[in-house]
Amino acid sequence: MTESPTEVDAALETVVTELGGERREGQHAMANAVSAAITGDSHVIVQAGTGTGKSLGYLVPAALHAVTENKAVIVATATLALQKQLVDRDLPRMAQALSPSLPRPVTFAVLKGRNNYICLQKLHGAIPEDESDALFTTQKSALAEQVIAVREWAEQSPTGDRDDYPDDIDPRVWRSLSVGRRECVGESRCSFGEECFTVKRRLEAQEADIVITNHAMLAIDALEGIPVLPEHSAVIIDEGHELVDRATAAVTSELNVPMIERALSRGRKHIDSRTYEMLQQAGEDFDDCLRLAAEPLAGPTQLKPVGSDVTLALTVIRDACHQAITEINADKESKDPESLAAKQHARGAIEEVHDTAGALLAGDDFDVIWLDPGEGRSPSLKLAPLSVAGLLREALFAKSPVVMTSATLTVGGGFDSLVASLGLSDEQVTTMDVGSPFDHAKQGxxxxxxxxxxxxxxxxxxxxxxxxxxxxxxxxxxxxxxxxxxx
Ligand code: SF4
Structure with a gap:
């Protein structure tokens, strides 16, 4: 059954009345446009000014569609604040208000990247610490104290979610207790696979009608082709004005000396000493080149062309990493979970350096490569596509209906610039501005x-x-x- 606009109006009315709110025409116009897009396999961009109630303007039609069609809808936000608002306030209240009129309750889940959750294998010491990480676990320092505090919290936490920790966490502390995609051994080979926080969140997301995630996860799923989101029938992007920047950041590659040192530190026990020395030497050469090039720079600067010394260092780094990965893969003897985890940890760090060096070497006229002098930190070489417009069109908009919304999407009173930045033409997307119920000049x-x-x-x-x-x-x-x- 496909919901009609009147069903959307009625459902929105029910929810808003239940929450003690009043009818807002812009919210109804938005909800009907969102419904038309996600049921009609088209795209819509809605600028909804302050006070429209835009989250319910898309959540209500998304919920009706998901429940009646049994197809999940992804909602991506740019900020944690909005994510929290949706999950802690809007979704539970909407689900409760809609419950009597739906055949079953609306379900929802939050999904973040793996490195947002505690890795239980690391927490329980099954993966050896990096040498650099071990330093602050043995020192009587603020960092060491924070490691202890975060560990204590993680032992009790039902979610293992970094955002649930009541304080800021130093990135080095968090890195010592979490893993990225490349470092995880995979749930089937992990001693903690069944309790793994990431795995649990993924399973919840697979069952949910509405999955709340962030722009970065959406970009990784769509642009990098890594399936991190559950199957879905539509995508809603709130805070849409941030999408292009967040997507560009998600596909930006970065290489610096600390990454190479981490790869060396983790790989030391798993690779041949000659390979280790080759990568170490290449890392030192790379360091010299970057520091020399960064000296006169006041800030991030495009390298056009990339110097031959940098190219040579990158080539040796890539080849040494390739050799190291071959050696790690050739080791078939380590079969116990701890050894497998340590190997994966090493392979993940080395693969990251290998792939980034390869991407930097393969950069062409459609990419930009720049040197970030680092301001007190190690300089970094970075690469990003000149534009993500084509990627967004092919990998996101061509796959499912997309709704994009924000309070500020127009430039110079029109949507042209936004539509072009998404790789779309005017015919491929409906645009609308539902205004704001407030008369700011009179009311404020x-x-x-x-x-x-x-x-x-x-x-x-x-x-x-x-x-x-x-x-x-x-x-x-x-x-x-x-x-x-x-x-
Ligand atoms: S499955 Fe991966 S993330 Fe989960 S506990 Fe194991 S190694 Fe850590």
Missing amino acids: ILSVAKDLPAPGREGVAMEALDELAELNEAAGGRTLALFSSWR
């Missing part, structure tokens, strides 16, 4: 507090908070204070 007062001190490292100045309190009092409450950072 814009206050520009010019005399306040600029925000600094210490956070918001007391003067700013005093000003905010005064404004709040003057408005009799009814104030939303929006910050770009909560610190």
Whole structure:
């Protein structure tokens, strides 16, 4: 059964009434357009201004479609804040409100990349630490203390999700307790496969009607062809203004000396000493080339062409890594889970260096290669496609109906620039601006507090908070204070 626009209107009305809200025409227009796109196998871009209630504007038609057709819908956001809002607030309330009118309850799940979850094999020490990682686990330092705190939390956590940890986590600490796609041995060969947090989240996502994920996961699934998302019938992209940047970041390759050192450290026990020395020497040569080239640079700079010394170092790195991978694969004796995990850990790090060096060597006129001097860190060589438009068209829009939305999508009053950046023509996508229910000029007062001190490292100045309190009092409450950072 395919839901008609009136069903969408009725369902939206039910949910909004249940939540104590009032009818907003823009929200209904959006919900019907979203429904038409996902049931009619087409694409729609909706600019929905503040106050439209755009999340329900797409969640309600997505839920109706998913439940009646038994086909999952992916919802991708750019920020964790929106992801949390959808999962903690909008979805549970919508599911409850729709429950009496649907043949079964709407289900939903969150899916993030593997490295967002604790790896139980690492947590239980089944994978040896890198030498560099081991340093801070043995030192009496803030990092060592954080490792202990995160480990204690992980032992109790039902999710193992980094975002559920109540504090910031140093990336080095998190890296010592998580794995990337390449380093995971795979659930069937892992001693903790059945309890693995990532595996559990994936299974939940496979059963869910609505799967909440982020732009990066969507880009990896679509653009890199790595199937990380469950089968789905439609994709909804909220905070769509971020998609092109996030997709570009997801397909950007990066190579630096710490990556080579990590590969060496993990590979040491598994590869021949001559191969080890060849990669070590190539890494040192690469380091010299990058540091020399980075010296005069004030910031990231395109290398056109890439110098012959860099090309030579990359070639040796790629070939040494290839040899190392061959040697690791040739070892058929290690069969116990710990040895397999250690081998996979080494192979993953070496493969990453190998593939990135190969991609940098294969870069052509459709790619851009640049040197990031690193500002106090190691310089990095990076590669990205000049444009992801073609990739998005072929790998995302050609596969399933796509709904893109945000409060700000138009440039100069039109959608042309966005549509072109997605690799689409006007005929391939419907665009609409449902406006905002607020008359900002009449309903709001814009206050520009010019005399306040600029925000600094210490956070918001007391003067700013005093000003905010005064404004709040003057408005009799009814104030939303929006910050770009909560610190
Ligand atoms: S399956 Fe992979 S991610 Fe999960 S515990 Fe095992 S090694 Fe870690």
